[in-house]
Amino acid sequence: MTGAGATTNVTGRPHVVIVGGGLAGLAAAAALTDRECRVTVLESRRRCGGRAASFEDPVSGGLVDACQHVAMGCCTNFLDLCRWGGLDDALRRDRTLWFIGPDGDRSRCTPSRSLPAPLHLAPLLLGMRHFSMVEKFSLARGMLRLARHRPTDRADAATALEWLRAAAQPDRVIRLFWQPVIESALGESIDLVSVAAARKVAVDGFLAHRDAADLIVPTIPLGTLLGERLVARLEARRAAVRTGAAVTAIEHDGHDAVTAVRLGAEVVPCDAVVLAVPWKAAGRLVPDVVGSGDDRLAGSPITAVHLWFDRDVVDVPHAVLVGRVSQWVFRGEPGAGHCQVVISASRGLLQGDRRALVDQVVAEIREVLPHAREATLREAKVVTDPTAVLSVRPGVEAFRPAARTGVANLVLAGDWTATGWPSTMEGAIRSGRIAAQEVGRALGIDVPGPAADLRRSLLVRLLVGG
Ligand SMILES: Cc1cc2nc3c(=O)[nH]c(=O)nc-3n(C[C@H](O)[C@H](O)[C@H](O)COP(=O)(O)OP(=O)(O)OC[C@H]3O[C@@H](n4cnc5c(N)ncnc54)[C@H](O)[C@@H]3O)c2cc1C
Numbered sequence: 001m002t003g004a005g006a007t008t009n010v011t012g013r014p015h016v017v018i019v020g021g022g023l024a025g026l027a028a029a030a031a032l033t034d035r036e037c038r039v040t041v042l043e044s045r046r047r048c049g050g051r052a053a054s055f056e057d058p059v060s061g062g063l064v065d066a067c068q069h070v071a072m073g074c075c076t077n078f079l080d081l082c083r084w085g086g087l088d089d090a091l092r093r094d095r096t097l098w099f100i101g102p103d104g105d106r107s108r109c110t111p112s113r114s115l116p117a118p119l120h121l122a123p124l125l126l127g128m129r130h131f132s133m134v135e136k137f138s139l140a141r142g143m144l145r146l147a148r149h150r151p152t153d154r155a156d157a158a159t160a161l162e163w164l165r166a167a168a169q170p171d172r173v174i175r176l177f178w179q180p181v182i183e184s185a186l187g188e189s190i191d192l193v194s195v196a197a198a199r200k201v202a203v204d205g206f207l208a209h210r211d212a213a214d215l216i217v218p219t220i221p222l223g224t225l226l227g228e229r230l231v232a233r234l235e236a237r238r239a240a241v242r243t244g245a246a247v248t249a250i251e252h253d254g255h256d257a258v259t260a261v262r263l264g265a266e267v268v269p270c271d272a273v274v275l276a277v278p279w280k281a282a283g284r285l286v287p288d289v290v291g292s293g294d295d296r297l298a299g300s301p302i303t304a305v306h307l308w309f310d311r312d313v314v315d316v317p318h319a320v321l322v323g324r325v326s327q328w329v330f331r332g333e334p335g336a337g338h339c340q341v342v343i344s345a346s347r348g349l350l351q352g353d354r355r356a357l358v359d360q361v362v363a364e365i366r367e368v369l370p371h372a373r374e375a376t377l378r379e380a381k382v383v384t385d386p387t388a389v390l391s392v393r394p395g396v397e398a399f400r401p402a403a404r405t406g407v408a409n410l411v412l413a414g415d416w417t418a419t420g421w422p423s424t425m426e427g428a429i430r431s432g433r434i435a436a437q438e439v440g441r442a443l444g445i446d447v448p449g450p451a452a453d454l455r456r457s458l459l460v461r462l463l464v465g466g
Pocket residue numbers: 019020021022023024025042043044045048049050051052066067068069070071245246247248276277278281302303304385387388389413414415416423424425426428
């Protein structure tokens with residue numbers, strides 16, 4: 001059987017099998033299918049997209065995302081993959097961030113297009129009506145201090161909350177800005193995430209560039225965007241995408257090379273494997289490679305509360321609800337009366353009482369959205385993914401494995417691998433591209449790596465480096 005660098009098919013092109021059709025696997029497929037590789041994606045579910053998934057709406061029968069996903073302007077690899085896939089028309093860019101304060105007051109916060117970064121944030125900060133001038137000044141100072149913080153081993157043992165308190169950030173600023181922003185960006189609570197992860201949000205997501213904080217919102221269900229349109233694009237580029245194809249084993253030749261993957265009795269020979277599955281599944285398939293990693297990696301839950309009213313109730317594109325159980329609200333398909341409330345780090349939320357959660361969320365929605373007060377709730381659905389994202393706690397980076405493994409033609413991908421990014425769509429896509437580049441290295445093919453970050457202005461480089 002073949003090892004790294006050999007070919008197993010009549011076309012003479014090496015055959016790369018990608019296990020897992022989430023964003024990491026699809027990004028790896030896109031990078032490799034453009035090179036001289038024969039690519040097969042094997043996905044165990046009925047549809048590709050992984051955690052970026054949709055379900056069938058009980059009211060309309062159409063697809064609804066299990067949980068609204070958003071990217072940011074700083075997610076250059078997400079945007080690049082969408083461009084490659086011809087998906088740009090299905091993305092909306094919200095430059096204005098909407099905040100609804102504890103008293104229901106609305107703030108329209110838009111970064112400047114003309115001021116250089118990081119000064120572009122001034123109108124965004126000044127626009128937050130729920131903060132006094134003193135609080136706005138504290139927040140700006142805290143953000144700059146966080147950006148200038150140089151992570152060290154000792155400092156990295158701190159959580160974001162410990163660091164913010166030590167930096168004398170006022171409680172109200174922590175509760176009404178840092179908490180919703182960091183928790184929604186990282187999917188984990190501020191008393192658990194590392195200060196290094198929080199710094200990445202402040203720098204890459206806000207300070208680094210005028211477009212960094214733009215919200216990128218898919219306007220069609222993820223099941224269609226990724227599961228249909230991106231897959232169709234891959235197939236048009238001659239990648240084979242098989243769904244309902246659960247890989248049960250990865251075969252070695254006894255000389256440290258992978259030779260095939262197995263789906264029950266079926267054997268699929270290959271020259272290289274990208275294993276793009278979550279860490280627990282990876283640990284089961286290649287325990288000698290991922291091994292005990294799963295004990296040191298923990299997941300964090302995200303909950304989406306779907307509400308169907310008898311009319312459309314959300315009169316803004318999106319809103320961050322600060323100081324409430326509900327964290328973000330997004331409007332659904334126009335005319336469907338559907339909206340979605342997203343709550344990150346939802347561990348132990350209202351003691352797991354779904355009825356109480358729906359009641360609380362509906363009460364909050366009626367408080368902040370005038371149209372909801374008169375509307376009748378027709379249906380509600382709570383969707384929680386208990387391991388939605390990797391919990392980026394202090395010290396976790398040491399346990400996130402690199403794409404390259406001890407087996408030359410087996411590489412890892414997934415939002416949990418070492419990308420330098422939190423566990424997000426962007427992190428997953430970066431991991432897929434890094435993995436594709438590693439496969440190229442093993443097979444002697446030139447494959448480009450991840451897309452470049454947004455270019456930092458001189459002022460940003462002077463302030464925070466990079
Ligand atoms: C509720 C929720 C909300 C989120 N919100 C956001 C957000 O707003 N913004 C953002 O950027 N990110 C968000 N994320 C995170 C984002 O969805 C993930 O980071 C990203 O989708 C992970 O992609 P992945 O390819 O690494 O893993 P996955 O999506 O988990 O893909 C792995 C794939 O492997 C398949 N698989 C597993 N085992 C096998 C096997 N044996 N054989 C074949 N296939 C197999 C799985 O079925 C799956 O399709 C959210 C996640 C959740 C759950």
